Amino acid sequence: xxxxxxxxxxxxxxxxxxxxxxxxxxxxxxxxxxxxxxxxxxxxxxxxxxxxxxxxxxxxxxxxxxxxxxxxxxxxxxxxxxxxxxxxxxxxxxxxxxxxxxxxxxxxxxxxxxxxxxxxxxxxxxxxxxxxxxxxxxxxxxxxxxxxxxxxxxxxxxxxxxxxxxxxxxxxxxxxxxxxxxxxxxxxxxxxxxxxxxxxxxxxxxxxxxxxxxxxxxxxxxxxxxxxxxxxxxxxxxxxxxxxxxxxxxxxxxxxxxxxxxxxxxxxxxxxxxxxxxxxxxxxxxxxxxxxxxxxxxxxxxxxxxxxxxxxxxxxxxxxxxxxxxxxxxxxxxxxxxxxxxxxxxxxxxxxxxxxxxxxxxxxxxxxxxxxxxxxxxxxxxxxxxxxxxxxxxxxxxxxxxxxxxxxxxxxxxxxxxxxxx
Numbered sequence: 280x281x282x283x284x285x286x287x288x289x290x291x292x293x294x295x296x297x298x299x300x301x302x303x304x305x306x307x308x309x310x311x312x313x314x315x316x317x318x319x320x321x322x323x324x325x326x327x328x329x330x331x332x333x334x335x336x337x338x339x340x341x342x343x344x345x346x347x348x349x350x351x352x353x354x355x356x357x358x359x360x361x362x363x364x365x366x367x368x369x370x371x372x373x374x375x376x377x378x379x380x381x382x383x384x385x386x387x388x389x390x391x392x393x394x395x396x397x398x399x400x401x402x403x404x405x406x407x408x409x410x411x412x413x414x415x416x417x418x419x420x421x422x423x424x425x426x427x428x429x430x431x432x433x434x435x436x437x438x439x440x441x442x443x444x445x446x447x448x449x450x451x452x453x454x455x456x457x458x459x460x461x462x463x464x465x466x467x468x469x470x471x472x473x474x475x476x477x478x479x480x481x482x483x484x485x486x487x488x489x490x491x492x493x494x495x496x497x498x499x500x501x502x503x504x505x506x507x508x509x510x511x512x513x514x515x516x517x518x519x520x521x522x523x524x525x526x527x528x529x530x531x532x533x534x535x536x537x538x539x540x541x542x543x544x545x546x547x548x549x550x551x552x553x554x555x556x557x558x559x560x561x562x563x564x565x566x567x568x569x570x571x572x573x574x575x576x577x578x579x580x581x582x583x584x585x586x587x588x589x590x591x592x593x594x595x596x597x598x599x600x601x602x603x604x605x606x607x608x609x610x611x612x613x614x615x616x617x618x619x620x621x622x623x624x625x626x627x628x629x630x631x632x633x634x635x636x637x638x639x640x641x642x643x644x645x646x647x648x649x650x651x652x653x654x655x656x657x658x659x660x661x662x663x664x665x666x667x668x669x670x671x672x673x674x675x676x677x678x679x680x681x682x683x684x685x686x687x688x689x690x691x692x693x694x695x696x697x698x699x700x701x
Contacts, residue, residue, distance in 0.1 A: 324537025360629030387421025
């Protein structure tokens, strides 16, 4: 049974990826990005677990079966959400957008600078708490500035946009190199590619995507070693990084299985027995943790806003730095009905993407900033994209309202046609 389910997951992953390779413009769509995450992150973890007698067959079946249902609903949600949202039908003054991008970049970069000067053991490969959380919260503003500048530059190259981009990249690339953050590296790639797609119709070649998938497949298992090097030395050391045996790490992953999938199997097994669901309280607590400042309201007030969650089963101690995967938290919240979270995320993202392809700048910004967090609903948690949407509503929407105009010659650009170049 488990071999059959594993084969079904492999076929589903291949179907997601095939959408992009058949029509390369779909490389930028959520199903393909989900397939890339499955291929590089989840599938390599399965062979070792499949042959592990310590993993109960029924538990493996439950976890894998639920993951497949979540992914099927993801595809259905994307297919059903191909209608643009009228809320994004707004034009903008490019000069004001670039002014806002510059201010956002300066504010965000100041927090990136503070973050980069913290000791590596506080921010690399650990659960970030305290002051670094505050820095990360406001450093996100720089990413907003970077996205706006890239979109403006892709539409009409200019020196102001180029200066903002160059300024932001200095800090952004430093964080990627120092912390080994795959999410930031992927997000930067999507910022560039989607900006060129929306305004130039340029599609990344198939062979480049193929190389990226293979590199991601092999290198993902070595990111822990990379972060250990940067954490110990407060930055990368070339000789130690070159000494990492990425192929041996990959073979070990295939042989032993991955901790993230083991966490998910354990969590679903425990929750299916006790049925102590949190009914979305996990998502609420994450919002309180990220958006209610204890420095202003006090820690007691912040704690009072939190909802007590059902405790994990006795003996459950996941390794630091590992995740439980998104379909695990969906199950913990709503049992098997939690799979609908993936439908909802995909449906909303599809509607944003449909609006972006019509040429509306705000939808383009929202999609670029949403695609990576949405993809991490598979590998990490389903509420990451929700937190991003709330953060954008608080900090980005006022900026867009400032730059909004009624003149039709301002942004957006000419709409990307349905039959875009492939």
